[in-house]
Amino acid sequence: MDLMTTEARKPIISDRLARKFRLGSGLVIFVFVIMHLANHSLGLISLSAADHAQHWFMAVWRNPVGTVLLYGALIVHILLVLRMLYKRRTLVMPAGEAFQIVTGLLVPVLLIDHIIGTRILHDIYGYNDSYRAIVHSLWITSPANGVRQTIVLIVVWIHGCIGIHFWLRYRSWYTAIAPLMLSFAIVLPVLALLGFAAMGRTVSHEAAQNDERGFRGGYYSDMRSYGESGSVPGRQVVSALWPYRAGFYGAFSASIIGLFAFRTHRRLRERQHQVTIRYPSGEVVHAPRGFTVLEASRLGGIPHYSVCGGKGQCSTCRVQIIEGADNLPPPEALEQKTLNRIGATPDVRLACQLRPTGNVSVVPLLTPMAESTIPVYSQTASPGREREIVVFFCDLRHFTTLTESRLPFDIVFLLNRYFAIVGRIIESNGGRMDKFIGDGAMALFGLRTTPQEANRQALKAAAEIIREIDKLGEELADELSVPLEIVVGLHTGLAVVGSMGYGNVKNVTAIGDTVNVASRLESVAKEFNRALVFSEPVASLSGVDIANIESREIAVRGRGEPLRVYIVPKEEIGRFA
Structure with missing residues (x-):
C-alpha cells in the first residue's frame, strides 16, 4: 500500500501540459496589459483620445467571451503557479526565477482593489469607470492609490517581460529581435506613465476650474452616480464593497496558507516513505518517494549537472542504473524522446525525470565540475543548444617560414x-x-541572423580579409621572407553553441561536425593552394553565383558521403566582396 502515495500516482495533468497552460494564460494576460498600457499612452494626446480608445478596449474585454478569457486566464495562471510551487521539492532557486515568482504572487494582492473599484463597481452599481473618473480618483481623491497602481503597473510589466524572456531565450531568432523587444519593454510603460500623468494634470485643472465657479457634482463630487437608480454616497459604497474585498483577499490568503500546509503535510508523509539512492563514490541519500534522482542529489548536496534546469530538454543529468532497475517507472514521452535522440541504452535514464519507487544505485555519466565556488543549485553555463550557424576558419600559409628568422616581438x-x-x-x-589558435582563427556567423544572411556575411568577410591581408603583405614585403597569404574554410550546418570552459575562462563557442568540416576545408584550401574553400550548403544558402568556380568532391573523416566543395583562387575572390 505504501506505493500508493500521491507522488506515485499518475498526475491528472502532466508538467509539460501545465507549462503550456501557464504560458497560454500568461500570454492572454500580457496581451491585456499591452492594450491597457497603450490606452494609457494615448493620454499624452488628450484625455478624450484615451476615453475614446477605452470604448474599443472595453469592447474586447468586457463582453462575455473576453471576460471569461481574461479572468479565466488570471485564475488559471495563479493556480498553476501555486501548483508549481507545491510540486517543487525545494524553494531554493535561481534569483531570476525567484523574482518572477514573487512578483507574480504580488500581482493579485496589488490588483484586487483596482478590480473591485472598476469592474465590480461597474457591474453591480453601473459605475461609469471612464478615464476621467478613474484618473480623478487616483490623482486627486486618493493619490496614495495612484502610487499603488503605478507600482502595480511596473510589477505586472516586469513579471510579464521576464516570462516572455524565459519563454523565448532559447529560440534561434530571439537574439536578433531582442534589442527591439527590450526597447518596446522600456518605452511602453514609460509612455503609459507619462500618459497617466498628463491626464492627471488635465483632470486637476478641470477640477480647479469647477471649484472656482462653485460647481460641484459629477466626477468631482463626494457623491458618485451609479446607473439610473440615483446616487449612492461614496461611504455607503465602500461599506457595501467590504465583503468583496474580504472574499478576494481571504481566498488568496487561504490559497497561500493552503499551499504551505499541503507542502508540510506532504513532507510529513514522505518521511514514512523514503527511498535510498546510492552513488558511485559511496554517498547515500535518503529521499522521499516521488523525488527525482536530480532532486535527491541536490537534497544530499551532491553536485549533479543539469544544464536545462531539470526540464528534460538536455541529457547532461543522465545516469546509468547499476542496481534497482525493477524499482523504476518507464520513461514518459519527454524523457523517452531525449533518450532516443542520444541513442541511450536501456540502463540510462534522465535524473531530472526519473522518480524511483524503490532503492537504486546510479552513476552520473557526466562528471560535474570540481569548482568549489559553484553553488549546488546554480546553472554553471549557458545552456548549449543546436543552432544552424556558419563556421569560419582561417590560417596563415608558411607561418613557420615567416617566423623562423624573426625576433619574438616582431x-x-x-x-x-x-x-x-x-x-x-x-x-x-x-x-x-x-578564438585565435596560433596563427589561425575561428569565427561564428548566424548567432543573430538567418542562415541565408549568415552565409552571405561569412563569404563577404572572407573576401575582405583576403584582400586586406594582401595589402598588409605588400606593406611588409621588405621585411618578410615569403609573401603573406591566408586561407579560409567555410561550412554551415547544425552545431551545439554554448558557454564552455573552466573557471573565469569561459566563452561562447561551438562544437560538432560542422566545426570539424569547416576546419577540414581550411586544410583543403592549403592543399589546393587556393584562398577560399566553401561547402555546397554554403553556396546553396547564400545564393551566390557559383558559375565557373571549380568544384570537387572530397572525403571528410567521419562522414560516409563525400562533400562537394567550391575552390576559389585569390583572383576570383572579388565576386563575394
Whole structure:
C-alpha cells in the first residue's frame, strides 16, 4: 500500500501540459496589459483620445467571451503557479526565477482593489469607470492609490517581460529581435506613465476650474452616480464593497496558507516513505518517494549537472542504473524522446525525470565540475543548444617560414596586425570571433541572423580579409621572407553553441561536425593552394553565383558521403566582396 502515495500516482495533468497552460494564460494576460498600457499612452494626446480608445478596449474585454478569457486566464495562471510551487521539492532557486515568482504572487494582492473599484463597481452599481473618473480618483481623491497602481503597473510589466524572456531565450531568432523587444519593454510603460500623468494634470485643472465657479457634482463630487437608480454616497459604497474585498483577499490568503500546509503535510508523509539512492563514490541519500534522482542529489548536496534546469530538454543529468532497475517507472514521452535522440541504452535514464519507487544505485555519466565556488543549485553555463550557424576558419600559409628568422616581438607585432584585420572584418560583417589558435582563427556567423544572411556575411568577410591581408603583405614585403597569404574554410550546418570552459575562462563557442568540416576545408584550401574553400550548403544558402568556380568532391573523416566543395583562387575572390 505504501506505493500508493500521491507522488506515485499518475498526475491528472502532466508538467509539460501545465507549462503550456501557464504560458497560454500568461500570454492572454500580457496581451491585456499591452492594450491597457497603450490606452494609457494615448493620454499624452488628450484625455478624450484615451476615453475614446477605452470604448474599443472595453469592447474586447468586457463582453462575455473576453471576460471569461481574461479572468479565466488570471485564475488559471495563479493556480498553476501555486501548483508549481507545491510540486517543487525545494524553494531554493535561481534569483531570476525567484523574482518572477514573487512578483507574480504580488500581482493579485496589488490588483484586487483596482478590480473591485472598476469592474465590480461597474457591474453591480453601473459605475461609469471612464478615464476621467478613474484618473480623478487616483490623482486627486486618493493619490496614495495612484502610487499603488503605478507600482502595480511596473510589477505586472516586469513579471510579464521576464516570462516572455524565459519563454523565448532559447529560440534561434530571439537574439536578433531582442534589442527591439527590450526597447518596446522600456518605452511602453514609460509612455503609459507619462500618459497617466498628463491626464492627471488635465483632470486637476478641470477640477480647479469647477471649484472656482462653485460647481460641484459629477466626477468631482463626494457623491458618485451609479446607473439610473440615483446616487449612492461614496461611504455607503465602500461599506457595501467590504465583503468583496474580504472574499478576494481571504481566498488568496487561504490559497497561500493552503499551499504551505499541503507542502508540510506532504513532507510529513514522505518521511514514512523514503527511498535510498546510492552513488558511485559511496554517498547515500535518503529521499522521499516521488523525488527525482536530480532532486535527491541536490537534497544530499551532491553536485549533479543539469544544464536545462531539470526540464528534460538536455541529457547532461543522465545516469546509468547499476542496481534497482525493477524499482523504476518507464520513461514518459519527454524523457523517452531525449533518450532516443542520444541513442541511450536501456540502463540510462534522465535524473531530472526519473522518480524511483524503490532503492537504486546510479552513476552520473557526466562528471560535474570540481569548482568549489559553484553553488549546488546554480546553472554553471549557458545552456548549449543546436543552432544552424556558419563556421569560419582561417590560417596563415608558411607561418613557420615567416617566423623562423624573426625576433619574438616582431612575430607578436605581425600576429596582432593580422588578428586586428580578421577581428575587425568579422565583427563588421555580423560575425563573432570565437578564438585565435596560433596563427589561425575561428569565427561564428548566424548567432543573430538567418542562415541565408549568415552565409552571405561569412563569404563577404572572407573576401575582405583576403584582400586586406594582401595589402598588409605588400606593406611588409621588405621585411618578410615569403609573401603573406591566408586561407579560409567555410561550412554551415547544425552545431551545439554554448558557454564552455573552466573557471573565469569561459566563452561562447561551438562544437560538432560542422566545426570539424569547416576546419577540414581550411586544410583543403592549403592543399589546393587556393584562398577560399566553401561547402555546397554554403553556396546553396547564400545564393551566390557559383558559375565557373571549380568544384570537387572530397572525403571528410567521419562522414560516409563525400562533400562537394567550391575552390576559389585569390583572383576570383572579388565576386563575394
